Amino acid sequence: MVMGDIATGTDVLVIGGGPGGYVAAIRAAQRGLATTLVERDAYGGTCLNHGCIPSKAFITAADVAHDAGGAEEMGVHADPVVDASAMADWKDGVVDELTGGVETLCEANGVDLIDGTAAFEDEHTARIAHGGEGQGMETVEFEHAVVATGSRPLSIPGFDFADDPVWSSRNALSTDDVPDRLVVVGAGYIGMELSTTFAKLGADVTVVELLDDVLPGYEDDLSGVVRRRAERLGIDFNFGESAAEWTGGADGITVRTETEDGEESAYDADRVLVAVGREPVTDTLELESVGLTPDDDGFLATDEQMRTALDHVFAVGDVAGEPMLAHKASAEGIVAAEAAAGEPVAFDHRAIPAAVFTDPEIGTVGLTEAEAADQGFDPVVGETPLRANGRALTLNDTDGFVRVVAEADAGFLLGAQIVAPEASELVAEAALAIEMGATLEDVAGTVHTHPTLSEAVVEAAEHARGEAIHTRNR
Ligand code: FAD
Numbered sequence: 404m405v406m407g408d409i410a411t412g413t414d415v416l417v418i419g420g421g422p423g424g425y426v427a428a429i430r431a432a433q434r435g436l437a438t439t440l441v442e443r444d445a446y447g448g449t450c451l452n453h454g455c456i457p458s459k460a461f462i463t464a465a466d467v468a469h470d471a472g473g474a475e476e477m478g479v480h481a482d483p484v485v486d487a488s489a490m491a492d493w494k495d496g497v498v499d500e501l502t503g504g505v506e507t508l509c510e511a512n513g514v515d516l517i518d519g520t521a522a523f524e525d526e527h528t529a530r531i532a533h534g535g536e537g538q539g540m541e542t543v544e545f546e547h548a549v550v551a552t553g554s555r556p557l558s559i560p561g562f563d564f565a566d567d568p569v570w571s572s573r574n575a576l577s578t579d580d581v582p583d584r585l586v587v588v589g590a591g592y593i594g595m596e597l598s599t600t601f602a603k604l605g606a607d608v609t610v611v612e613l614l615d616d617v618l619p620g621y622e623d624d625l626s627g628v629v630r631r632r633a634e635r636l637g638i639d640f641n642f643g644e645s646a647a648e649w650t651g652g653a654d655g656i657t658v659r660t661e662t663e664d665g666e667e668s669a670y671d672a673d674r675v676l677v678a679v680g681r682e683p684v685t686d687t688l689e690l691e692s693v694g695l696t697p698d699d700d701g702f703l704a705t706d707e708q709m710r711t712a713l714d715h716v717f718a719v720g721d722v723a724g725e726p727m728l729a730h731k732a733s734a735e736g737i738v739a740a741e742a743a744a745g746e747p748v749a750f751d752h753r754a755i756p757a758a759v760f761t762d763p764e765i766g767t768v769g770l771t772e773a774e775a776a777d778q779g780f781d782p783v784v785g786e787t788p789l790r791a792n793g794r795a796l797t798l799n800d801t802d803g804f805v806r807v808v809a810e811a812d813a814g815f816l817l818g819a820q821i822v823a824p825e826a827s828e829l830v831a832e833a834a835l836a837i838e839m840g841a842t843l844e845d846v847a848g849t850v851h852t853h854p855t856l857s858e859a860v861v862e863a864a865e866h867a868r869g870e871a872i873h874t875r876n877r
Contacts, residue, residue: 410541410542410543410544411439411541411542411543411544412437412543412544412545413437413438413439413515413543413544413545413546414431414436414437414438414545414546414547414743415427415428415431415436415437415438415439415545415546415547415548415549415740415743416438416439416441416521416529416543416545416547416548416549417431417438417439417440417441417548417549417551418441418521418529418548418549418550418551418552418688419441419442419448419550419551419552419553419720420440420441420442420445420446420447420448420505420509420516420551421447421448421449421450421451421551421553421720421721421729421732422447422448422450422451422720422729422730422732422733422736423448423549423551423553423719423720423721423722423723423732423733423735423736424440424442424448424549424551424552424719424720424736425440425446425447425448425505425508425509425736426732426733426736426737426740427549427551427717427719427735427736427737427739427740428440428509428512428514428549428736428740429508429509429512429514429740430736430737430740430741431514431547431549431740431743431744432509432512432513432514433512433740434740434741434743434744434746435744436547436740436743436744437515438513438514438515439514439515439516439517439543439545440509440514440515440516440517441516441517441518441519441520441521441529441531441543442516442517442518442519443518443519443520443521443534445502446502446505446506446509446516447498447501447502447505448551448553449553449554449721450729450732451498451501451502451505452498452502453572453573453576453577454572454576454729455729456497456498456501457494457497457498457576457577458572458576458593458596458597458600458760459760460493460494460497460498461490461494461576461600461604462596462599462600462760464485464490464493464494464604465599465600465601465603465604466603466762467483468483468485468603468604469603469636471483476799477799485581485604485605487578487579487580487581487604488579488580490579491577491578491579492579494576517531517541517543518533518534519531519532519533519534519541520532520534520687521543521688522687522688522689522692523548523688523689523690523692523693524542524689524692525692525693526693526694526713526715526716527544527545527546527715528542528543528544528545529542529543529545529548530542531543546715546743547715547716547717547743548715548716548717549709549716549717549718549719549736549739549740549743550685550688550703550711550716550717550718550719550722551718551719551720551722551732551736552683552684552685552687552688552722553683553684553720553721553722553732554681554682554683554684554721554722554727555681555682555684556571556572556573556677556678556680556681557677557679557680557681557682558571558677559588559646559677559679561646561647561648561649562588562646562648562649562675562677564677567653568649568651568652568656568672568673568674568675569649569674569675569677570674570675570676570677571676571677571678572593572597572676572678574676575597575601575674575676581601581604581605581606582601582606582672582673582674583606583607583673584606584607584609584655584671584672584673584674585598585601585606585607585608585609585672585673585674585675585676586608586609586610586611586646586658586670586672586674586675586676587601587608587609587610587611587675587676587678588610588611588612588646588658588675588676588677588678588679589610589611589612589677589678589679589680590610590612590614590616590617590618590619590640591618591619591620591678591679591680592618592759592761593678594610594612594676594678594679595617595618595629595633595759595761596759596760596761597676597678598610598633598638599633599636599638599761599762602633602636602637602638603636603762607637607639608636608637608638608639609638609639609641609670609672610638610639610640610641611641611644611645611646611658611660611670612640612641612642612643612644613642613643613644613645614642614643615642615643616630616642617629617630617633617640618630618759618765621759621765621767622771622820624804624822625765625767625820625822626765628763628802628803628804628822629759629761629762629763629765629822631802632761632762632763632802633761633762636762641660641668641670643662643663644660644661644662644668645660645661645662646658646659646660646675646677647659647660647661647667649675655671655672655673656671656672656673656674656675657669657670657671657672658670658672658675681721681727682700682701683697683700683701683702683703683721683722683724684701684721684722685697685701685702685703685722686701690703693713693716694712694713695711695712695713695716701722702722702723702724703718703722703723703724704724705717705718705719705723705724707738707749707750708738708739708742708748708749708750709723709735709738709739709742709750710739710742715743717739717742717743718739719732719735719736719738719739720732720735720736723735726755726757728755728757730755730756731755734750734755735750738750751838753769753837753838754768754769754834754837754838755768755834756768756830756831756833756834758826758827758830760827763800763802763803763822763823763824763826764821764822764823764824764825764826764827765820765821765822765826766819766820766821766822766823766826766827766828766829766830767818767819767820767821767830768818768819768830768833768834768837769808769816769817769818769819769833769834769837770782770808770817770818771808771818771820772784772808772818774818775808775810775817775818780810780811780817781810781811781812782808782809782810782811782817783808783809783810783811783814783843783867784806784807784808784809784867785806785807785809785843785862785863785864785865785866785867785868785871786804786805786806786807786863786866786874787804787805787859787862787863787866787871787873787874788801788803788804788874789801789802789803789804789805789823789856789859791859791862791873791874792854792856792858792859792862792873793853793854793858794854794855794856794858795823795824795856795859797854798824798856800823800824802822803821803822803823803824803826804821804822804823804859805819805821805823805829805859805860805862805863806819806820806821806863807819807833807843807846807860807863807864807867808820809842809843809864809867813842814842814843814844814867814868815840815841815842816833816836816837816841816842816843816846816864817837818833818837819833819860819863821833821860823856823859824856825856829856829857829859829860832846832857832860833860843864843865843867843868844864844868846860846861846864847861847864847865847868847870849861862874
């Protein structure tokens with residue numbers, strides 16, 4: 404400890420106030436543990452401040468503008484005007500409400516909050532530097548620590564986020580201006596959500612992707628629906644190309660790309676958004692002082708209780724590996740807190756849903772048919788197209804399908820893949836079914852409200868049983 408430091412002690416020190424960290428802190432305090440949460444930037448982390456929430460707010464505004472302007476077929480004529488500055492103000496209001504709520508909830512549960520940047524000093528001590536010059540240091544001694552420091556956007560050579568025309572997702576979500584022309588590098592979920600959003604807000608969007616389709620990691624028939632709809636919005640996709648450099652300035656830039664064979668292309672734009680992935684933030688924690696070594700990609704390995712190689716140091720959320728999703732971070736945070744309290748908990752990876760908030764959305768959970776077969780199951784699949792669903796027709800939104808994967812013999816649900824409006828909501832039913840060990844018969848026998856998109860889940864389950872009513876059985 405340095406002279407002049409304040410020294411305090413706590414049962415649980417949580418480093419990072421995102422959905423992994425603040426949830427871990429609240430649960431630890433609920434279990435009666437003295438808990439301190441340290442955050443260097445803004446409570447709510449990437450998710451609430453620069454990720455999930457601002458992106459979904461922009462998506463909603465873009466949908467309102469786009470849907471209102473495209474409803475002639477329904478007899479609605481409108482010519483919406485987007486006031487990007489007012490839209491950004493509204494989005495900021497949503498973010499502020501939620502981040503303020505995180506602080507209030509932490510305090511209401513008795514969590515001590517410290518604004519500052521934490522680093523380890525030894526196995527039971529962390530040093531916290533308060534923001535700004537002369538604001539001092541603090542030393543906290545802890546029984547348990549939870550590392551929840553999240554992730555940051557990956558950059559690529561030649562594209563520095565410090566340069567004005569080069570956007571990370573964080574810059575894109577802080578803008579109060581819609582660029583006329585936007586080049587997006589990367590067609591993963593963040594690239595696709597933001598391409599769709601800016602296209603709906605009126606930008607000319609060009610996507611450059613090294614691989615040969617959008618949304619790598621998702622099955623082709625899911626990503627294909629999303630790509631075709633994005634193409635209908637006017638998004639120009641260029642696959643097999645990597646972004647090499649940008650040139651230009653305030654009046655416009657040119658993004659040059661290359662294929663593997665050295666073929667070059669150039670795209671004019673006002674901004675270039677680089678969305679090629681995210682990397683964990685573990686390099687600023689001085690982990691070496693506690694003898695912890697992240698893997699080559701910077702992630703911390705954990706056991707099923709989220710303990711690192713040190714029994715009393717946990718890692719949760721994006722630092723603990725894929726999938727880098729907010730709800731996974733929170734679920735891991737709860738496990739870490741309960742384990743620190745001595746409870747016999749374990750993290751179960753079987754039913755972590757994932758959603759892509761494109762148009763239409765994708766929602767997946769559990770195993771695909773191929774994964775189920777690889778894991779030794781005898782899978783049976785049921786699928787129903789959205790055009791067989793009454794609510795999808797009344798929404799004028801029938802591209803997509805619901806698919807369920809189950810174990811053939813007893814019918815236990817193993818997974819679901821959905822591409823549909825509100826797929827992010829629909830997938831919750833399948834997640835619950837998997838978590839509870841429900842069978843196709845349970846899902847098919849549960850009476851669903853009519854007319855709803857959720858009836859398609861029932862229909863897919865009936866289809867897997869060869870008993871579909873509104874879909875042709877195999
Ligand atoms: P973070 O939310 O990154 O929080 C980590 C916190 O730790 C940060 O606040 C940081 O300031 C703080 N910190 C770091 N180092 C220190 C230190 N040394 N001392 C003190 N504090 C520190 N996920 C979804 O599930 N759904 C979505 O729709 C979704 N959309 C997204 C859209 C975008 C554009 C982006 C970028 C991400 C999106 N995500 C989404 C991913 C989601 O944001 C992350 O998975 C989630 O935020 C991870 O939570 P976390 O607690 O691990 O880390």
